[in-house]
Amino acid sequence: MKRIFTFALLFVFSISGIAQGPVAKADVKPKPKANGVTDTAKTAQPNNVEYTKSILENTTDPQFLTELVDHLPASATVPSPEKVLGYPVGTPNKLTYTKDQYRYYRELEKATQRVKTFVAPEKSEQGREQLTVVVGDEATLAKLSRYKEILAKLADPRTINDEIAKQLIAEGKAVYWASGSIHSTETGSPEMLMELAYRIAVEESPFIQAIRKNVIVMITPTLEVDGRDTMVDLYNYRKANVGKRVPGLIYWGKYVAHDNNRDSMGMALALTRNQMSIFLDFRPTVLHDLHESVPFLYVSTGTGPYNAWLDPIVVSEWQDLAYQEVEELTKRGVPGVWTHGFYDGWAPNYMFYVANGHNSIGRFYETFGNGGADTTDRVVGAQSNRDWFRPNPPLARVKWSLRNNVNLQQSGILIAMNHVANNKEKFLGNFYLKSKRSIAKAKTEGPAAYVLPASETRPTEAADLVNLLKLQGVEVHKLNAEAEVKEGKFGAGSYVVRMDQPYSRMADMLLDTQYYNVNDPAPYDDTGWTLGPLRNVKTVR
Numbered sequence: 001m002k003r004i005f006t007f008a009l010l011f012v013f014s015i016s017g018i019a020q021g022p023v024a025k026a027d028v029k030p031k032p033k034a035n036g037v038t039d040t041a042k043t044a045q046p047n048n049v050e051y052t053k054s055i056l057e058n059t060t061d062p063q064f065l066t067e068l069v070d071h072l073p074a075s076a077t078v079p080s081p082e083k084v085l086g087y088p089v090g091t092p093n094k095l096t097y098t099k100d101q102y103r104y105y106r107e108l109e110k111a112t113q114r115v116k117t118f119v120a121p122e123k124s125e126q127g128r129e130q131l132t133v134v135v136g137d138e139a140t141l142a143k144l145s146r147y148k149e150i151l152a153k154l155a156d157p158r159t160i161n162d163e164i165a166k167q168l169i170a171e172g173k174a175v176y177w178a179s180g181s182i183h184s185t186e187t188g189s190p191e192m193l194m195e196l197a198y199r200i201a202v203e204e205s206p207f208i209q210a211i212r213k214n215v216i217v218m219i220t221p222t223l224e225v226d227g228r229d230t231m232v233d234l235y236n237y238r239k240a241n242v243g244k245r246v247p248g249l250i251y252w253g254k255y256v257a258h259d260n261n262r263d264s265m266g267m268a269l270a271l272t273r274n275q276m277s278i279f280l281d282f283r284p285t286v287l288h289d290l291h292e293s294v295p296f297l298y299v300s301t302g303t304g305p306y307n308a309w310l311d312p313i314v315v316s317e318w319q320d321l322a323y324q325e326v327e328e329l330t331k332r333g334v335p336g337v338w339t340h341g342f343y344d345g346w347a348p349n350y351m352f353y354v355a356n357g358h359n360s361i362g363r364f365y366e367t368f369g370n371g372g373a374d375t376t377d378r379v380v381g382a383q384s385n386r387d388w389f390r391p392n393p394p395l396a397r398v399k400w401s402l403r404n405n406v407n408l409q410q411s412g413i414l415i416a417m418n419h420v421a422n423n424k425e426k427f428l429g430n431f432y433l434k435s436k437r438s439i440a441k442a443k444t445e446g447p448a449a450y451v452l453p454a455s456e457t458r459p460t461e462a463a464d465l466v467n468l469l470k471l472q473g474v475e476v477h478k479l480n481a482e483a484e485v486k487e488g489k490f491g492a493g494s495y496v497v498r499m500d501q502p503y504s505r506m507a508d509m510l511l512d513t514q515y516y517n518v519n520d521p522a523p524y525d526d527t528g529w530t531l532g533p534l535r536n537v538k539t540v541r
Contacts, residue, residue: 045204048074051081054088058403060375064296066332066411072195073203078111079104080202081194089195090403093239095187095232095373096194098128101221104194105133113138114201114212120274125254126226130274133219135200137212140173147173147216151283154432155359156502157439169428175284176417177218182261182271182351184227184252185371186292187235188405193219193290196410207418214421218284223271223351224260227252235372261289264353265510265529267471272351279354280473285427286321286420287355287362290409292369295380295394296336297408299325300364302345305520309509310356311434315345317361317427324419325412334408336394341387342366346516347527348509357506358473359434361427365412367405368394375401435502442499450511451540454479454493458536465535466495474507487540511539 051072059065072080072088082088084104085096096104108115114137120130134141150172153160160168178196180189200208200217211217222228231249238246251257256269263272279287299322306315322339329337352362370376377399384396420427442448452462466476479494497507514530516523532539 046074048072048080051088058090058401059407060399060401060404063333063335064404064407068411068414069407075202078202079107080198089191090406092375093373095235097232098222098225098228101190102131112201116141121277122270122274124225124270128225130225131221132278133197135197135217148282155283155435157436165432169425172428173216174420174424174427175216175218175282176420177284177287178413179220179289180222181228182223184224184231186369187372188292188369188402189290190222192406192409193221210421211417214424215417224252261351262349264349264351275351276354284360285431287352289352289364291364291366293366295368295383297412298342298366299339301339302343303340304344306345307348309505311437313430313434314361321416325415328415330392335392338390340389344524346523347525349527358503359431367409368400369405370400373402438502438504439500441504447499447541449499450497451490452495453538454491456538461535462537465537472506473503475501
């Protein structure tokens with residue numbers, strides 16, 4: 001509830017707050033465009049004229065456009081979003097239900113060998129499907145099982161050596177996974193992702209070709225499928241009943257609202273279990289969670305203190321990716337793209353810890369959203385101030401549209417995907433190295449293991465905790481004979497979580513005694529996670 005309240009205050013303040021400081025000007029003006037396309041995206045491919053017109057008309061200021069998204073390529077065989085939905089992405093007053101999103105992705109799959117769709121293992125609590133979409137080069141998708149096999153081997157260095165790993169890294173592809181709308185009031189990403197999938201499948205610019213060559217793009221169109229459909233219902237009701245009281249979006253799913261993004265440790269929700277299952281199937285290099293709250297595009301790194309159980313390499317990767325996007329969008333004259341100053345990276349309760357806790361990169365965006373598809377005059381308030389972490393701040397006042405939101409999200413994530421594509425071997429090499437370091441942790445850092453003694457008086461609770469760890473991909477063993485070490489004597493049947501395994505850091509994070517330095521600033525979430533005591537189960541380090 002604390003986090004819900006904070007976000008509510010943030011949203012109200014961003015609408016009604018009084019601007020502080022001068023209106024920020026973009027440091028770099030947009031580059032002149034030739035036929036709507038700069039050199040980065042230039043191609044002989046014709047554009048979809050009407051769709052491109054919609055993009056330009058619904059962007060409220062050229063500063064919120066880049067050459068990556070100021071057009072949509074035409075295709076004679078692959079349907080663009082408006083051919084299936086009846087309207088272009090970013091059209092005012094239009095939000096798309098999950099069934100229509102899925103209908104579009106399945107039409108893409110029928111039309112091109114560059115798109116495949118998969119249904120997640122579990123349905124939502126209200127019985128809806130969750131879809132996973134994969135986009136890439138035809139030859140890549142034809143060998144998708146091989147690329148998954150390569151990533152599985154890099155994820156477990158116990159089965160290979162450095163020379164084999166080098167060969168696999170050269171052959172393999174990075175996987176960049178974009179996940180939309182875990183928070184139902186944050187409405188832009190499910191729209192943007194449909195256009196992104198089409199663009200990556202169809203566009204033949206060198207920039208997009210580089211992504212298709214070295215990256216497999218994965219998309220979760222809408223993660224909170226139940227709440228999304230309720231949100232669209234309420235939005236459509238409000239538009240059809242101007243002046244009438246609109247019901248509130250109390251629960252997004254059957255059991256939970258905003259804190260559906262606080263379930264990574266408990267795995268209580270189908271959406272979290274699905275994400276974990278999909279991760280363990282594909283082993284994505286990057287999981288990018290798309291949110292909306294602050295202006296105009298916040299690229300996650302956080303303020304610290306960072307989670308001490310993570311490999312420090314992943315913290316460096318957060319900075320690498322963030323600064324790439326901030327710099328490239330600032331070069332293009334986009335105001336209000338920044339990092340630091342929001343969130344801290346400490347608690348492992350967020351959905352994207354299915355990546356961060358498993359030797360991959362978890363990251364997120366916060367874009368400016370209007371809580372629907374309206375075009376609205378907004379007063380930004382204090383976040384238009386120039387700070388050390390925000391040297392090119394948002395404008396103090398802005399007319400903001402859904403299309404602006406789509407433009408910034410899509411431009412940023414395309415820059416990130418292209419950066420990963422151009423540095424594929426570095427990111428796959430880091431993935432392998434982090435996995436090696438996790439296995440070495442038992443000797444280099446400790447502990448050697450955690451034991452859940454067989455003498456424990458709550459065997460059901462102990463089994464539940466073991467099953468939770470196994471959902472996380474953690475290996476758990478049983479003693480087949482009594483063992484004695486300096487910490488005690490453990491009987492046959494005791495559970496043993498060894499630290500010489502690929503996901504030792506996640507196990508250590510959940511089972512170790514949580515510690516927060518009293519000299520550090522207050523954490524973003526006040527969260528406890530020492531799972532032994534929380535589950536009433538004895539654990540011995």
